[in-house]
Every structure is written in structure tokens, then in C-alpha cells.
């Protein structure tokens with residue numbers, strides 16, 4: 001049976017920065033409040049003519065180049081996004097594939113919100129281990145500014161735009177292989193975090209009502225509590241299931257939603273500050289893009305070396321959650 005190895009990482013952040021002072025001029029908030037409650041100082045905002053697929057393409061180009069794999073050999077692309085170029089169809093994955101000039105790969109999007117990257121990593125692993133695919137490009141890309149209500153201080157301070165991508169390919173060497181991935185969901189919490197518009201479940205009396213409801217809505221404090229509980233349990237479970245201890249983890253890469261959530265989970269697991277990867281201060285919450293953007297950050301800072309063990313942990317709308325134990329296994 002072939003194993004699946006994480007070969008490379010890449011990311012893209014749009015140029016425009018929206019900082020806390022600028023947000024304080026838009027809604028009733030302050031740099032002090034946002035910093036204390038979330039750890040976020042600024043986030044990136046895509047240009048109007050810059051789509052989710054464009055950001056995904058930039059991240060994917062880096063991931064493909066760093067993988068050393070010929071793009072013609074990529075036989076599948078999966079994109080995790082809740083802010084696709086177009087709702088329903090075509091998928092953002094097909095658009096990214098075409099913009100990259102890939103050769104007719106299997107291509108589709110998945111919707112698992114902030115857990116999206118862990119879900120697409122598990123999909124890549126499953127397809128490769130079953131022998132159905134050999135070289136899979138996974139992309140988490142979000143233009144959350146397009147679905148953010150900039151009059152709602154409970155959400156607009158949190159979210160930003162960006163993309164991250166990785167190449168996962170088959171290997172016979174077990175030491176390179178993704179060790180384990182756990183994923184789960186509980187739809188009974190659906191109303192904590194949702195965009196109520198656009199699907200067959202939405203019914204509106206007026207166009208104004210419909211337009212307003214295409215934005216993300218969140219019960220922040222309730223989400224916060226479930227997030228801390230779920231993220232901690234998820235990590236304890238995957239470590240125990242694989243006989244791995246917290247100190248064996250080189251880089252803990254949690255979904256970047258809120259510094260207080262990350263700190264609570266890190267403390268519960270007795271992880272040191274050096275182990276915990278943080279980007280929330282500069283990018284805010286980029287949903288499905290947040291984990292690959294964070295991995296890319298340590299890669300580009302020269303802190304991520306071949307063979308080092310990553311622990312990924314994510315939580316998001318659905319509700320969905322997931323964790324993964326992944327050695328970084330570039331070919332070179």
C-alpha cells in the first residue's frame with residue numbers, strides 16, 4: 001500500500017492591510033479591545049478584482065515549485081473554501097486548475113469552513129493510499145471580505161483573506177508518511193456560525209433581507225467555548241491514539257481564530273510557546289487558508305525542516321473539527 005507524504009507548502013496574502021485602527025473608524029470597537037480579546041492586530045484584504053481562485057493560484061504555484069513535482073503529473077486538486085469564486089458552480093478547484101494549466105485533473109471543492117485544510121489533507125491521503133491518485137494539490141483559499149458584514153463588530157474584526165496550498169504525493173517510505181488524521185462534525189451546532197443565504201434552505205421576504213444574510217453570522221462567545229473544548233479533546237485523542245507525546249511535536253499549528261483559544265489549548269496540552277505557531281496577529285482568521293498559511297510562515301522563516309513533526313488542529317462552522325499528525329517530507 002502506498003503512503004501519503006506532505007511534500008511542500010506555499011501561501012499567498014493580499015497586499016492590502018486592514019488594521020485595528022482603521023476598523024475602529026468603521027464600527028464601535030478599538031485596537032485595545034480587539035488585541036486583548038483576539039490577539040489580532042491586522043488582516044489582509046483582497047482587491048475587488050482578486051478572486052479566491054487568484055489567491056489559490058499564487059499559493060499553489062509556490063507549493064508546486066517547492067515540491068519539485070512536474071505540474072503535468074498532478075492528478076487531483078481539491079480546494080477548501082467557504083468563499084468560492086461562484087456559489088454552486090463551477091468549483092474554485094476547476095478554475096485554479098485551469099489557471100495553473102494542469103492537465104484535466106479530478107477537481108472539486110469541499111465545504112468544512114475553518115477545518116477545510118485538515119479535511120482536504122485527509123482526502124488527499126485517502127485517495128493516495130487507495131492507489132486512485134498519486135500527486136494531489138490541496139488548496140485552502142478564502143476571500144472572506146466578500147462575505148463579511150463590515151457593520152457587525154462581532155465578526156468584521158476577525159476575518160481576513162488569503163490562501164495556502166500543499167502538494168501531497170505517494171511514497172513507499174513509511175517514515176515520510178502522514179501518520180494519522182481525525183475529522184468529525186456535529187450539525188446540531190450549525191446555528192453558531194453560518195451564512196444563511198443562497199441555498200435551498202433560505203427563504204426571504206425581500207431582496208434586502210436576502211442580501212444581508214449572505215454574510216457570515218456568528219454566536220462568538222458560544223463558539224469560543226465549544227472551540228476550546230473540542231480542539232483540546234481532538235488533540236489529546238490523536239496523540240493518545242498514536243502513542244505520541246506533546247514534547248514529540250515540533251510545531252503545533254492550530255487554526256488561527258483567536259489567540260485566547262490557541263493559548264488555552266496550548267496550555268491544556270502543556271506545549272511551550274516555541275512549539276505553538278502563531279499568525280493570527282497579522283492575518284486574522286482566514287478560515288480554510290489559516291493552517292497552510294501558518295505552516296508556510298514557519299517554512300519561509302526557515303523554522304520548518306525536513307522530518308519535523310507537525311500537529312494540526314482545526315475547528316469551524318458546521319460545526320466541524322479535525323487534527324492531523326504530519327511529518328514534513330519534502331523530496332529534497
Ligand code: UT7
Nearest residue numbers: 029033037114153154157220221223224227257258315316
Ligand atoms: O474560526 C472558527 C470559529 N470561530 C471562533 O472560534 C471564534 C470564537 N469567538 C471569539 O473569538 C470571541 O467570542 C469573539 C472575539 C468573537 C468575542 O469575544 P468574547 O470575549 O467572547 O466577547 P463577547 O461576545 O462575550 O462580548 C463581550 C462584550 C459584549 O458587550 P457587553 O454585552 O458585555 O456590554 C459585546 O457587545 O464585548 C462586546 N463586543 C465588542 N466590543 C468592542 C463584541 N464585539 C466587540 C468589538 N469591540 N469588536
